[in-house]
Amino acid sequence: MIVNEHSTIRCMTEKDIESVVEIHLSSFPSFFLTFLGPGFLKIFYKGICSASDGIAFISLDSKGTPAGFVVGTSNPRGFYTKLLKSSWYKFALASVIPIIKKPSIFFRVARGLKHPGDNPIGTDIAGLFSIGILPEVQRQGVGQKLIKAFLDGAKEKGCNKVFLTTDRDENANVNAFYQKVGFDIQRQYITPEGRRMNEYIITI
Numbered sequence: 001m002i003v004n005e006h007s008t009i010r011c012m013t014e015k016d017i018e019s020v021v022e023i024h025l026s027s028f029p030s031f032f033l034t035f036l037g038p039g040f041l042k043i044f045y046k047g048i049c050s051a052s053d054g055i056a057f058i059s060l061d062s063k064g065t066p067a068g069f070v071v072g073t074s075n076p077r078g079f080y081t082k083l084l085k086s087s088w089y090k091f092a093l094a095s096v097i098p099i100i101k102k103p104s105i106f107f108r109v110a111r112g113l114k115h116p117g118d119n120p121i122g123t124d125i126a127g128l129f130s131i132g133i134l135p136e137v138q139r140q141g142v143g144q145k146l147i148k149a150f151l152d153g154a155k156e157k158g159c160n161k162v163f164l165t166t167d168r169d170e171n172a173n174v175n176a177f178y179q180k181v182g183f184d185i186q187r188q189y190i191t192p193e194g195r196r197m198n199e200y201i202i203t204i
């Protein structure tokens with residue numbers, strides 16, 4: 001656990017999931033996963049948090065209120081396959097209403113559930129899937145501390161690199177953040193939906 005006068009960072013537990021979903025909904029208002037709704041998000045974050053290869057931290061403010069989180073895994077290749085094997089019916093159920101509301105997302109959900117497996121290969125590479133800080137406490141160093149906790153957590157699980165992906169376009173702040181905390185662009189690619197992406201990597 002990392003404590004300083006403004007915040008505490010500790011491992012996420014299943015009791016934190018409701019707060020994590022709330023932080024996700026307010027810090028990622030227009031993201032695809034957000035559109036899938038709180039039910040889908042709960043299954044996703046609970047799956048990461050309870051997995052033996054999950055890496056998940058939460059930041060609490062001076063009053064103990066959750067203000068940010070970071071999640072990922074030390075096994076990005078096998079992770080989604082395992083999560084889907086145990087929870088595919090829950091994900092499928094949670095996707096029904098969003099798909100009825102917007103049928104065009106069906107193929108994207110199906111592709112996400114199948115997961116393309118185009119992550120970097122290697123047993124020593126962790127994947128950072130999501131980091132979110134409440135809008136009112138952004139730009140106060142919380143994200144930087146969560147990244148440090150995540151890198152330490154990945155190292156403890158035997159990884160010597162961490163990768164992540166983020167949008168290349170209309171996402172200058174997030175790209176500036178990752179570069180500031182030490183990530184380098186490893187690859188650029190375009191998703192089947194036409195999103196231009198940056199893949200970042202950092203050696204721990």
Ligand SMILES: CC(C)(COP(=O)(O)OP(=O)(O)OC[C@H]1O[C@@H](n2cnc3c(N)ncnc32)[C@H](O)[C@@H]1OP(=O)(O)O)[C@@H](O)C(=O)NCCC(=O)NCCS
Nearest residue numbers: 027131132133138139140141142143144166173176177180
């Ligand atoms: C991106 C995010 C995680 C950064 O967390 P944060 O706590 O606000 O960032 P920090 O205060 O730790 O910033 C560390 C450094 O990153 C850079 N940075 C952070 N936010 C920035 C911004 N909006 N614009 C430019 N640079 C930024 C700065 O160099 C900053 O250092 P400085 O404040 O001393 O200049 C946070 O803004 C967030 O949750 N955004 C919405 C969710 C999101 O898009 N997550 C990433 C999805 S891939």
